[in-house]
Amino acid sequence: METLSKITHSIKQNLVLFISLAAMVLYSSCGTSNAGNGAGAPPPPELPVITVSAQPVTTYSEYTASLQGTRDIEIRPQVDGYLEAINVDEGAYVHKGQVLFRIDARPYAEQLNTANAILLSAKAALANADINVKKLTPLVQNNVISDVQLQQAKAAYDAAAANVAQAKAQVQSAKINLDYTRVTAPADGFIGKIPFKTGSLASKVQVEPLTVLSENKTVHAYFTMSEVDFIKFKETFAGNSIQEKISHMPAVELILADNAPHPLKGKVELAEGQFDKTNGTISFRATFDNANGLLRSGNTGKIRIPSISSSSLVVPQEATFEVQDKVFVYALTDSNKVVGTPLTVTGTSGRFYVVSKGIKSGDKIVYKGIDRLRDGMVIKPTVVPADSLLKTASL
Template identity: 75%
Template sequence: METTTIIRSIRHNLPLLIAVAAIVLHTSCSSSTAGNTAPPPQELPVVSITSKPVTVYSEFTASLQGKRDIEIRPQVDGNLEAIYVDEGAYVYKGQPLFKIDARPYTEQLNNANATLLSAKASLANALINVNKLAPLVQNNVISDVQLQSAKAAYDAAKANVEQAKAQVESAKINVGYTTITAPADGYIGTIPFKTGSLVVKSQADALTVLSENKEMHAYFTLSESDFINFKSRFEGATLQEKIKHLPEVELVLADNSTYPEKGKVELAEGQFSKTDGTISFRANFSNPNGLLRSGNTGKIRLPNTVTNSLLVPQEATFELQDKVFVYALTDSNKVVGKPVTVTGTSGNFYLVSGGIKAGDKIVYQGIDRLHDGVIIKPKTMPADSLFKTAAL
């Protein structure tokens, strides 16, 4: 009886059971199918390689010096009576810097003046003798020899006067040397002497060094290979003509900031150094605000415009075994790693001369998730938006 009831119940609910089984089977098949389906390709930005004129820079280490670094030395011996300036002070031409005890030289001047007065008195006496003897000779009272002797004494007295005048001028110069003034506008360097120190003309150390730095010279050197490259890049038959065609150069300071004034290369040394095989150049920079000082260091940036250069964003590259690679996009949207030849940099871009060509497409971002043969969904980026960030 119970078995008959169960069978009747199954027959009554059979359509429902069939529907449930169909749903379960469909769900199971759908899950299995979903598990075997490959994920869609990832969408990554790509950019087309283009050729554009670009300015690249060659950098050379430079040392700075004022237009004139003048050693201030004593011209007379004596004790330093006063020091009127401090180290690092800015001074003007003619401003007193040091005072040497002038008393010995003042006495020398007084003696020279006294000697001059005595010489002038002797000259006057010699002239009186000549004037007294001249009429006596004319009247044949005395011989002409006496007059000639008197004239010789007069000439000697006249020469003594001139010599005494020279001694006076020399003494005045020495007195003037006791006050040492600035020969030009500029900054005072280290002062190794103190008030009361004995200074002499022959001493090894200067009293100080005055740097005239309204204009600054930046000295930098080129190796032989750099020099050959330099000669091939700029117009002119001679080295001086090539220097005239050089564009203005930039100065990068020690903190990597760029000095606001641009400079001009003015001079090249005529020969290579025998010790290190380099040749020296000099660039001149205006220094109106005194920002630059003698002894500063920096880098000279020499610009060069390359008319046609392939530009590759550095962000789109990776390095492997000291080589630079990019992921190039094939026609089937597969990526292939290609090594490129880097010849320089400009801003955030590599300048490339080989490995890819203009018109090739490379992956711009997300390269850390790629390997050869991966298929991507490319999203083309306009190249112009990238070049706005480059120093072109």
């Protein structure tokens, strides 16, 4: 029994020693881990920072526009008849006076012949009436016949003279109608669609014109402004009246459908007198030179109106992020902490935002690496020269 008791006591001592050693190892392991965590904490991220400054900026407002030639002239027949010839093709450039269509002239040539014959007959009757007047005049003077006969002869002469005048008018009318069988261009321009063919019947009362001639050495670009844009326009440009404000507007650009600018700038000339009640817009017109004929009636594009600001805050778009359709930047505080700051954006300028509220000149913002940031984080700023980024831009 004494031997068993000694064995049991020895086992208990060994168990206590094992537990003590295990506890010491566990404590040592935890201590080492905690010490390691404290010594290995990562340093603040090093990120580029720029200083916001005011810059001269030219911003642009864009409006959808439709183009029309200076005049779009409907070419219509002035006489009825069959089209004998079509001397131009669709899209051709023609000059004033050039013959475009020929209408069968034979009926009108015969009308002229008839009118000339009537004129000759009327002239003969006038000559006969003149002879009677000259014959009766001395007889009346010598009291051979009564004055009544002479007055009758003079009245017949006047009627014959009137018939001559009427016959001359008929001749002129017949000549005009004969000339109308040659349909000529009233101005230089481009020929539009020709819906008729040789042999088609042309009529003065037909609904559809023979074609449309676009006179487009200059073109008009028509565009509309909303009421809000119109108020902004009035506030932007100097002048006591709308026409004065328009006269102070700079030259405008025409951006074509392929986003390429028209090589020549234009000038806004007039505004419609009132707003359209249906859509609440007011119309403007800009005029562009088109000597090379690149622009055609029916083209579409955008009018770009510049507005120059001598001092505006600009922020690189890559330094911003969006939350619920609002634009933010990470502003840097004195303690190198970053704070998400909302901006009021008034426009874009290339890869820059034009800002009116949220930051001010001299504030520092994080330029890159913003996807790794959270509010309140501390960073190590690296200053990037603003002049290399914030240059004068155009909206």
